[in-house]
Amino acid sequence: MGTANEQDKKGFWDRLGIGLSGLCAIHCLLVPVFVSLIPLWPALEEFHEYTHLVFFLAIAPAVILSVKNRKDLKAVSGYLFIGLAIIFFAWLFNNQLGEYGEAGVTLVGSLLLIRGHWLNYKTKMGMA
DSSP states (O other): OOOHHHHHHHHHHHHHHHHHHHHHHHHHHHHHHHHHHOTTHHHHHHHHHTHHHHHHHHHHHHHHHHHTTOTTOHHHHHHHHHHHHHHHHHHHTHHHHHHHHHHHHHHHHHHHHHHHHHHHHHHHTTOO
């Protein structure tokens, strides 16, 4: 077991991934509420169209760097890469899924990412 500073460095990408995935999940839960409350939503629709792509691009490096050199944890890698793929597909098929379907699918992807990062973090810190 390393020093506290080494442990902080080890868990950085997982903590970042948990935070970004949490923000993504909050976004998915709150957007339907805001859609019904904002009368100018058509003006903001183009902005929302790229939100999932932005989350995907922000989360992808955290996933890749947190599992780097961790070939022993196939379940963790599975959670992370499947969650990342789900977020990408929610963005890619947003028109077919509809507003609530897209939010639901993305929420599932975010929860998988949070689970994977948490399990990875626990094993890196010797908590598992």
